[in-house]
Amino acid sequence: MNLQSAVCRAISARYWDDKKLLQQQTIERGISEVKRLAPELAAQGITPSVKNLASVMTHPEALWREEVLQTLNEVRRSFGELPEG
Numbered sequence: 827m828n829l830q831s832a833v834c835r836a837i838s839a840r841y842w843d844d845k846k847l848l849q850q851q852t853i854e855r856g857i858s859e860v861k862r863l864a865p866e867l868a869a870q871g872i873t874p875s876v877k878n879l880a881s882v883m884t885h886p887e888a889l890w891r892e893e894v895l896q897t898l899n900e901v902r903r904s905f906g907e908l909p910e911g
Contacts, residue, residue, distance in 0.1 A: 849891075856888025857897045864901045874902060 863882055864874035872878055879898070880886035888894045 852885065852888050853891050853893045855885050856883075856891055856894035859883050859885065859888065860894055860897050860901060864898060865905075868905055874898065874905075 860874075860879060860883075863879055867874040867878055867882070876889050876895070876898070880889055883889070889898075
């Protein structure tokens, strides 16, 4: 393996590591926002739906992540809005 190839691989690895980190941060921010905002919306009589949360979230793109949607469903179940299961 020559030096140029090694450098390219190192750059590529760094890119993917950074991308994974950003994805994880997006998920964590989204979960945090859902846990904070869903009860606030519910207290105002507003259903904490994806649409309603997206309008008040700082990072609504996080709602596309499965983990964030799972958190929303768990929060809504705790309010009795969704059946257990």
